[in-house]
Amino acid sequence: MKEVFGSPGKVSGLILRMGQCLLASASIAVMASASGFSSSTAFCYLIASMGLQVLWSFVLACLDIHALRLKRDLRNHVFVSLFVVGDWVTATLSLAAACSSAGVVVLFVKDTNICKVENKLSCDLFQISVALSFLSWFLLAISSCAMFLLAASD
Amino acid sequence: MKEVFGSPGKVSGLILRMGQCLLASASIAVMASASGFSSSTAFCYLIASMGLQVLWSFVLACLDIHALRLKRDLRNHVFVSLFVVGDWVTATLSLAAACSSAGVVVLFVKDTNICKVENKLSCDLFQISVALSFLSWFLLAISSCAMFLLAASD
Numbered sequence: 001m002k003e004v005f006g007s008p009g010k011v012s013g014l015i016l017r018m019g020q021c022l023l024a025s026a027s028i029a030v031m032a033s034a035s036g037f038s039s040s041t042a043f044c045y046l047i048a049s050m051g052l053q054v055l056w057s058f059v060l061a062c063l064d065i066h067a068l069r070l071k072r073d074l075r076n077h078v079f080v081s082l083f084v085v086g087d088w089v090t091a092t093l094s095l096a097a098a099c100s101s102a103g104v105v106v107l108f109v110k111d112t113n114i115c116k117v118e119n120k121l122s123c124d125l126f127q128i129s130v131a132l133s134f135l136s137w138f139l140l141a142i143s144s145c146a147m148f149l150l151a152a153s154d
Numbered sequence: 155m156k157e158v159f160g161s162p163g164k165v166s167g168l169i170l171r172m173g174q175c176l177l178a179s180a181s182i183a184v185m186a187s188a189s190g191f192s193s194s195t196a197f198c199y200l201i202a203s204m205g206l207q208v209l210w211s212f213v214l215a216c217l218d219i220h221a222l223r224l225k226r227d228l229r230n231h232v233f234v235s236l237f238v239v240g241d242w243v244t245a246t247l248s249l250a251a252a253c254s255s256a257g258v259v260v261l262f263v264k265d266t267n268i269c270k271v272e273n274k275l276s277c278d279l280f281q282i283s284v285a286l287s288f289l290s291w292f293l294l295a296i297s298s299c300a301m302f303l304l305a306a307s308d
Contacts, residue, residue: 040265042257092249099250100257103196107258111194152306 006146008060008083009067009074016143017061023136024050024057024094027129034125036118042100043126049097050133053140056090075150084151087144094140098133105130160300162214162237163221163228170297171215177290178204178211178248181283188279190272196254197280203251204287207294210244229304238305241298248294252287259284 006013028050037043060083067074074080105126108114115123160167182204191197214237221228228234259280262268269277 040257041260095246095249096253099253100260103194103254103257104261106195106254107261148302149306152303 004146004149006143007075007150008079008147009064009072011068013143013146014061014064014068016139017057017064020057020136020139020143021054021061023132023139024053027132027136028054030125030132031129034122034129036121037126039121040101040104042097042104043129046097046101046129046133049093050136053090053094053136056086057140080147080151084144084147087140087147091137091140091144094133094137098130098137101126101130101133158300158303160297161229161304162233162301163218163226165222167297167300168215168218168222170293171211171218174211174290174293174297175208175215177286177293178207181286181290182208184279184286185283188276188283190275191280193275194255194258196251196258197283200251200255200283200287203247204290207244207248207290210240211294234301234305238298238301241294241301245291245294245298248287248291252284252291255280255284255287 006016028047031037031043031047031050034043037047063074066072105123108121109123109127115121160170182201185191185197185201185204188197191201217228220226259277262275263277263281269275
């Protein structure tokens with residue numbers, strides 16, 4: 001298998017996984033601390049989807065650390081096939097969650113005056129959480145493309 | 155280049171492109187005929203994104219017909235590289251548009267009683283349009299994966 005930026009068991013792959021994990025956790029923390037988030041299904045789905053991404057990225061980061069410490073090569077056919085399916089499913093769910101929340105945030109902030117009328121909604125925190133989830137998705141998309149290239153070159 | 159379902163210049167590829175084109179056009183038509191769609195940025199973005207998808211799929215369908223009639227092989231490196239970038243950009247934009255609109259529709263229909271209170275909003279048409287855009291994205295995702303596999307096996 002050829003060398004790709006963000007391959008499993010490499011330092012670049014580990015940095016990507018840790019970035020995904022941190023950004024998704026920050027997105028959950030900000031959204032959960034915003035008052036009134038439970039009023040929209042999209043925000044609850046964002047928390048669930050980012051939770052799945054934290055779990056997935058954390059497990060793969062642990063695997064990368066394990067491989068780096070023992071100098072193991074994770075780029076075999078079974079591992080890469082598993083990673084590519086998991087990465088693409090998680091990336092699609094994360095993008096869907098980030099976009100549906102962004103749609104609701106734009107409706108609250110720009111299209112209507114809900115944010116000005118309803119003082120109990122933390123609209124600033126909603127926006128920060130959605131921005132963090134997009135950044136987290138972007139890092140996951142890089143990992144997913146690396147996995148797809150690895151699997152296709154197999 | 156190997157044979158993949160949905161390759162450019164093949165009957166399977168042409169059927170996929172025509173399906174994308176028809177479903178995206180239907181999504182635009184339903185959304186544009188719904189009263190009150192301009193009240194949400196997400197719905198306007200859905201129309202713009204589906205418009206881009208109609209254009210892209212229509213051009214590729216015409217190329218497929220041309221290749222099938224003249225028995226040309228479109229699977230060369232330059233074409234496939236162009237198709238893979240265009241397909242992935244269009245697919246990501248379509249998913250983003252479908253999900254942001256879905257977030258707003260769920261807010262209207264389930265989370266709040268906006269649809270019951272505001273009689274001028276065509277909530278049923280919003281739902282049909284979003285469902286059609288998801289179907290259109292699904293066909294585009296199949297084409298995108300086929301292109302990625304073709305490009306990676308090059």
